[in-house]
Amino acid sequence: MLFFHCFDPKSGNFMVTPHSLPSNLPRWQTVNFIVHLVTSSDPEHDVPVLVVDVKDDAWIDRADTRLKADDQIHQWFDAMLADSPLPRLWGLSLLGMSLRVYVGDVAARTVEPAFTDHSGPSRTLSDNLLEGAWNIDILSEEGFAKIKEIVADIIGNAATLVGA
Secondary structure: OHHHHHOOHHHOOEEEEEOOOOOOOOHHHOOEEEEEEOOOOOHHHOEEEEEEEEEOHHHHHOHHHHHHHHHHHHHHHHHHHHHOOOOEEEEEEEEOOEEEEEEEEOOOOEEEOOOOOOOOOOOOOOOOOOOOOOOEEOOOHHHHHHHHHHHHHHHHHHHHHHOO
16 A cells, blocks of 8 residues: 555556566565556556565565575566666565665666675575665654655656656
């Protein structure tokens, strides 16, 4: 409901849709939303401006699940960054109420924070890998302010694009 409030579908400029993960990932991990900028009457031309990946709070307790959550949001960026007409593509990863914000620079084709690569001879993960990375409580003042900042950036940049 938060995203429907932030991106009013009555405006005709944004569409919030549930979305499946990229096809190479298991279907049981599919609680995701994408906010699209509507650029024409053809839904095929709607373009992503915000990716939201939601997991339950158990994902924050283990290094392997934190790494998997980070990998999945980066896969979304790999699939969508080039399609965004705005200067930035935003991503929100929620593990329970803990938020990690991602931002892709469309021109530079970079994403911050960068993917945490753990490929190497030792596949043993450190217990503290990505610990503290989901460091914003979505229900806190800081979380509210961050969401407002992201929404304002998207709406402001979209307005120049669609003349809203």
